[in-house]
Amino acid sequence: VSAGCAQPIAPAVLLDYWLADGDASALDAVEEHLMECDSCGGRLRGIAALGEGVRRLARAGAVEVVVTASFLAHAAREGLRTREYRVPPGGRVDCTVTAQDDLLIGRLLADFSGVSRLDVVASQEGLPERRIPDVPISPDATELIVAQAMPMMRPLGRARLVLRLLSHEREGERLLGEYTFDHSASS
Amino acid sequence: LAEAPGVRHTDADLAARVAAGDREAEAELFRRLGPRVRLYGLRHFRDRAAADDLVQDVMLLTFDGLREGKVREPERLASYVLGTCRRVVAAQWREGQRRQRILQQHRHELTAIPSEPEPPIDLDRLAACLARVSERERTVLVLTFHSDRSADEIAAELGMSAGNVRVVRHRALARLRGCLEGAA
Numbered sequence: 001v002s003a004g005c006a007q008p009i010a011p012a013v014l015l016d017y018w019l020a021d022g023d024a025s026a027l028d029a030v031e032e033h034l035m036e037c038d039s040c041g042g043r044l045r046g047i048a049a050l051g052e053g054v055r056r057l058a059r060a061g062a063v064e065v066v067v068t069a070s071f072l073a074h075a076a077r078e079g080l081r082t083r084e085y086r087v088p089p090g091g092r093v094d095c096t097v098t099a100q101d102d103l104l105i106g107r108l109l110a111d112f113s114g115v116s117r118l119d120v121v122a123s124q125e126g127l128p129e130r131r132i133p134d135v136p137i138s139p140d141a142t143e144l145i146v147a148q149a150m151p152m153m154r155p156l157g158r159a160r161l162v163l164r165l166l167s168h169e170r171e172g173e174r175l176l177g178e179y180t181f182d183h184s185a186s187s
Numbered sequence: 188l189a190e191a192p193g194v195r196h197t198d199a200d201l202a203a204r205v206a207a208g209d210r211e212a213e214a215e216l217f218r219r220l221g222p223r224v225r226l227y228g229l230r231h232f233r234d235r236a237a238a239d240d241l242v243q244d245v246m247l248l249t250f251d252g253l254r255e256g257k258v259r260e261p262e263r264l265a266s267y268v269l270g271t272c273r274r275v276v277a278a279q280w281r282e283g284q285r286r287q288r289i290l291q292q293h294r295h296e297l298t299a300i301p302s303e304p305e306p307p308i309d310l311d312r313l314a315a316c317l318a319r320v321s322e323r324e325r326t327v328l329v330l331t332f333h334s335d336r337s338a339d340e341i342a343a344e345l346g347m348s349a350g351n352v353r354v355v356r357h358r359a360l361a362r363l364r365g366c367l368e369g370a371a
Contacts, residue, residue, distance in 0.1 A: 012357040018230060019331065021338055021353070035223050035269040044226060046306050050363055051332040053308040054317065058333035062314045066326045068344040074334040120322075136323045138346030149318075 005039035014044050018051070061103045061150035066135050068145060075103060086143070089177025097153045098186040104148040110165055110176040112141050117168040118176075120144075124161050159183045202261035205253045217246055220268055227272045244279075245271045309367075316366035324359035331356055 009017075009030055016022040017030040034041050057063055058071075059078065075082055080102040085093045088109045097104045112118070116139075120132040137144055144165065161183060165176040196215065204212030224245045228238030248271050252258050258267050317325060326345070330336040336344070338352040345352070 011361065012353070015357055015360060016353070019337070020230075031227065032266065032269060034226065035220075035265040035272075038223070041223055041226050044230075046364070047360065048229065049306040049308050050313075050360060050367075053310055053313045054328050054332040054363075057310060057314050057317060058329045062310075063317050063325065063329075065329050066322055068326075068330060068334075070336055070340065070344060071330060071334045132322050134321065134323055136326045136345040136347070138344060140346065 005037050007033075008043070009033060009040045011043070011047070014040065015047055018044060018047055058147075059102075061147060063147075064149040064152070065147050066137075066144065067105075067147050071147070072105065072145070085181065087179045087181070089179070092180035092182065094182050094184070096184055096186045097148075097150070097156075099154075101150075104150060104153050106146045106148065106163070106179070106181065108144040108146065108163060108165060108177060108179050109142060110144065112137050112144075112167075112176070113139050115139055115167045115176070118144070119166045119168065119173075120146075121164045121166060122161065123164075124159060153183075156183055157185050197262070198264040199262040202253055202258060202264050205250055206256065206258075206261075208254070213250055216249075216264075220249075220265070221246060223265075224268065224272055227269070228276075231276050241272065241275060244275045248275070312367060313363070316363050319366060320359050320362050324355055324362065327352055327355045328359050328363075 013022075013026070013030060017027050017034075020027065034044065058065070059075075059080065072082065081100055082103045082105055083097060083101040084105040084107060085095050086107040086109065087093050091109075095104075115137065117133075118135045118137050120135050122130045122132065135144065146163075161181040163179045163181070165179075166173045167176055196212075198216070198219075201212045201216045201219075205216060221242050224242045225238045228241035229235070232238055232241070245268060249258075249264075249268055252267070252271075253261075258264065260267070317328070320328070323345075327341060330341050330344070338349040338356065341347070341352045342349040347355075
């Protein structure tokens with residue numbers, strides 16, 4: 001198989017192959033195809049490049065994203081310096097970010113049992129309220145862990161950020177907690 | 188080994204010429220198969236240097252096999268190379284001495300490791316695209332590619348099924364690709 005490909009491998013299958021996720025015999029078949037097909041190999045390189053880009057952005061704290069304990073453990077193994085603020089429902093914390101910090105993490109404690117869909121509403125003075133729908137959280141979790149976008153946080157001066165966690169339920173929305181972050185630039 | 192436009196020597200042709208000591212055929216085979224072996228190495232090692240080492244190991248062993256008449260089906264050379272890849276990866280430590288011997292013997296024959304150009308990624312643009320996918324998709328992508336978590340592991344952490352994680356993962360990557368191409 002050369003330039004084109006008569007039987008291109010589906011993107012999802014290529015992704016599973018790259019991640020070594022799937023049935024061993026299916027992965028072997030992909031491997032055999034790739035050893036003869038530069039077209040599918042090129043598409044696999046595209047997937048790998050995208051994944052590498054995501055990895056680099058996450059490592060640099062470039063995007064706001066809900067993460068898990070395994071993300072923090074991996075970041076620690078990579079030697080990243082993480083500044084964390086753990087806040088209980090109804091709590092308030094003074095916070096900052098320094099030039100030495102690689103990641104800024106908010107840990108919002110709450111009881112998520114029975115929660116099937118969770119929205120986060122973020123409010124900051126002078127900015128329109130922002131709703132983040134369907135945030136991933138396990139009903140067994142005891143905290144929602146959010147990695148802030150460092151490019152947004154580093155230049156931020158004094159600001160109050162309020163986060164509200166809302167559970168969607170049959171009767172409507174239920175407030176799980178409100179969390180106040182009083183941010184100031186590091187001195 | 189000049190190829191006329193539109194004419195491509197088969198692997199079997201090249202294999203026969205390599206077996207006969209044709210250095211130009213060796214170089215052509217190296218250019219053709221090297222990038223595929225390198226991609227195999229990247230997939231298994233996640234490390235460019237290790238992938239480059241694998242290309243050297245596998246291609247030298249392949250040329251060695253061709254010269255010694257060990258390749259029984261030259262028309263299925265790609266399968267032979269893949270088998271060699273698998274053996275080298277599985278036995279990379281045990282075969283350290285053999286690798287050194289072959290490298291010492293033939294290293295001069297190899298020029299730069301052939302590699303396909305890696306697709307360029309504009310990280311600023313990718314960050315903008317990553318900010319546009321859903322929170323669930325972003326989390327799954329980050330746990331997959333940053334934290335090296337499997338679908339099963341992500342499923343356990345996020346209270347999803349592994350099948351759903353795979354669907355979200357694939358959909359998110361497609362969205363990213365679409366966003367990048369649309370923004371180009």
